[in-house]
Amino acid sequence: MLRPLHSFLGLAAALLLVALATSGALLAIDPVRERLTAAAPPAATVSVADVAELATRAAPGVDRIERKPSGAIVVTYFEGDSPAIAVIDPATGALSPAPEPSPFMLVVKNLHRKLLLDDPGRVTAGLGAFAMLVLAVSGLAMLARGLGGWRKLAGPVRGTAMQRLHGQASRAAVAGLLISALTGVAMSLTTFEVLPDGAPASAEAARSAEGPTLSPAQIPLLRDTPLASLRTLSFPYADDPTDVFRLATADGESNIDRATGAVLSTAANTPYQSAYQVIYALHTGELAWPLTVLLGLSSAAVPLLAGTGVAIWWARRRARPGRSAAIAGVSDTVILVGSEGNTTWGFAETLRAALAGAGVDASVAAMNDLGPHLRAARRFVVLTATYGDGEAPSSASDFLARLARFEAGPELEFAVLGFGDRQFPRFCGFADTVDRALEEKGLRRLLPEFRIDRQSAQGFADWGREFGAAIGVELALVHTPERPRTQSLRLMERIDYGVEIGAPTAVLRFGPGEPSGLMGRLLGARLPRFEAGDLVGMLAPGSDVPRFYSLASSSRDGVLEICVRLMPGGLCSGRLHALRPGDCIDGFVRPNPGFRPAPGHAPVILIGAGAGVGPLAGFIRSNAARRPMHLYFGARDPGSDFLYRNDLEAWLRDRRLTSLRPAFSRAAPRARVQHRLAADAEALRGLIAREAQILVCGGRDMARGVAEALAAVLAPMQLTVADLKREGRYVEDVY
């Protein structure tokens, strides 16, 4: 429900919000500039009477003085018959010219308040503020859901570059946008009298006694009112002997007898009038100038949020299959899809087509489409992704509630296939929940739940064989993900290791290759943006299924570096190892924000073996802040496959690397990283007590051995590897 609300409202209101927010950001410039150039605030002892005295001396025809939110005191007076305006220095009484309101800013103000129209514009601006409020709240709730709950709201945002930009910008701007939107709605409701009038109270009209006019210093109320609480002071009209001094402060208004100085009438603001003034001051940022800066910057982020939001919506729309597939009629087999990024729909379609080929009538629907019309189905096959901390993806957000209401027949069968990523603490957590719920509902299980890591086509094919056997057909699932948009990379340099010991491993450094597309031809080829630990996908010859390698550099290093072990019979590694400097290959970058050191200064323990040291070397190279980094590196022979040896020694010297603990399995004293970890147990416990984060990269067996060794290290601290994983302090990149 949240996503459609956010998307449709965002699309419908995008232009209006960009106009309101951009004009709001421009309006914030003047108050901040005024504040920065304003004189130092007067001492707290300066009273309204002091400044009014100075004003009567500097400008004998003074009509009114006003204290601006920036603190500037503006005097309006008459020079002969002509009105004039100036800023007065409350310490010296010196007058200086008041800044003229620029015609451009007047247009901007009109645009912001009423879109250059009258009442229809004011109504539309009010609706815009309401749309902003709904978008800010729904966006924040979606972000919290995606990150695994409100307590993880500050965690790293995941997803495509566009999704990360949208999430990070909205997180930075949401406080300011909520203040602007809430106060904007309140001001609109006040304008249209849905809420009571918030204008300050006016004191009842009064008449002065006849007699000579007192000077401000002779009037007790003006002496007792500090300058800081002044709004306006109007002086009595010279030609009307009964006119009064009119003093407005934050608390209300008073009329003062010009001849006696007595207070003739007074009106205090009601709590609502006081509240409205706070609302107004919050909206305009008048309350405090840092607030003006916050509101201005938050508003300036709105065009970025609108642009990235539309791009995300468009990408999602393009990837999603047609509506007809999503609400397909009832078939024998119904494939229910839980997806957020849409890749699971592609797997579902492959499955549907293969079932059709095997003579099984199947259709595809969103999990949220579960309803009484599906009671006629014979079996449900659930394909679902997981988000956040084991949460449902958007197309399955309502599934468990719908399942609770669903009346399943006694013969209904089910199978669950989870799509997830092992790096998350709750791998395929939502698929687990759905599997249990279907079993508890009394559906007949066809086969145990199966989990697929990082959209593995191989895993999908394996499950397909088991599922086919369970329903009595032969099923060969060949899933070809949509071919990603690649770019050409040119090999600049390669360093070979491990040849002598039969484990050839190469560090390959790429630069931009042949330019492609109009932009490439105009601007020249460039590398995309990436961080160490992100992935580069390469397509093996004759295959559309990419093989991913962890990046050992960030784009700031000017090269795209990977570390590749030649696998026996490996098509992709074979192709990469055959490259000579100058050769080109196509690849694409996929962000992998779950695998990188968390921000901050806490120590980092890096553990890798073989080519798994690649991304870890990238983290060390990027460690400009010199946070403590300790590397445990496993290889076979120091003379042959000590990858990055020269770099690691240089990084130890310049303190990017704090300690290096290599372990060699084929040279005395033979050891693996696990042994080094066990030997360093005490030191490791010290680091973990200082909030250290552990990053592990390498083969599955090594990762298992490392987890076991660390479990023993952690036990005396009453901690487990699972505890650290939950806190995001133990992350693995395992292949």
Ligand SMILES: Cc1cc2nc3c(=O)[nH]c(=O)nc-3n(C[C@H](O)[C@H](O)[C@H](O)COP(=O)(O)O)c2cc1C
């Ligand atoms: C923000 C985000 C959070 C994720 N959280 C989890 C998780 O908690 N557990 C898990 O196994 N996979 C998690 N994943 C991985 C996805 O479930 C996986 O990539 C899935 O194949 C995506 O399918 P979809 O494109 O159809 O949504 C997450 C992915 C992202 C981008």
